[in-house]
Amino acid sequence: MRLEGKRALVTGGSRGIGRAIALGLAREGADVAVNYRRSRGDAESAVREIGRMGRRSVAVQGSTDSRADVERFVAEAHDGLGGLDILVNNAGILKRTPFLEIAEEEWDAILDVNLKGCFLVGQAVARRMVAAGTPGAIVNVSSAGQAVAGPNLAHYCVSKAGVAMLTKEMALELAPHNIRVNAVAPGLIETDINRADIAQDAFREGRLARIPLGLIGAPDDVAGAVVFLASNDEARLMTGASVFVDGGQTIW
């Protein structure tokens, strides 16, 4: 119960890594607001699962790339839980397109959700944390792609490199307010975002050959690191860091 009494918002908490993070935070005692964009049924089932753990939970709809949506769903999360101590910026999208073929609209969509979304939600939540005068922890879900290039992922990797620098900037400016900001950078984690790719032998074997531990991760592998970084006791000296959860993919 490392997070007893804490109140958390997880963006994109309806499915995949975000869902595992929402459940992981609740397992450690936190009340959790689950943000989603389209998957209402999945968000509501996460809320029910958190409720069965004896924790409070609300589902809050909205797209992280829209300021109007963000202001509304952050207010709903804040009011629904009576405050916010933890934010996990997890919502993200991925498209694999050769650099020569990326359309301007696709570039903007990836940057808007993955990078601007972290800024919009991070700013809205941090303002409330500062106003409340309570300590806070923010974890941005980045990617191993923040550090290494991947084929057909120019927009995605650029967005995640931006998240890594945004994490440092937020850490620097929010430290005087007792708010820590870190990033978790997952490697290959099997979720809806890549299930079809992983099912292809050439993709799977190609990626595994570059992962020293030879493992494809599960969402819970990422949730464990996020729970640690969200804990003001265990991670009290950590801010501005990127923690790679990637089986060693980025060390060579």
Ligand SMILES: NC(=O)c1ccc[n+]([C@@H]2O[C@H](COP(=O)([O-])OP(=O)(O)OC[C@H]3O[C@@H](n4cnc5c(N)ncnc54)[C@H](OP(=O)(O)O)[C@@H]3O)[C@@H](O)[C@H]2O)c1
């Ligand atoms: N899986 C991997 O291998 C991997 C590796 C490195 C980094 N990551 C990062 O981890 C995060 C989660 O990825 P995942 O693999 O769990 O993907 P996923 O299974 O596709 O889940 C994505 C989640 O984000 C939500 N979402 C997408 N766009 C949104 C928006 N504009 N506003 C609010 N919510 C939005 C989705 O909600 P709806 O269904 O309601 O739209 C869903 O809950 C992403 O930031 C991704 O870049 C994943």
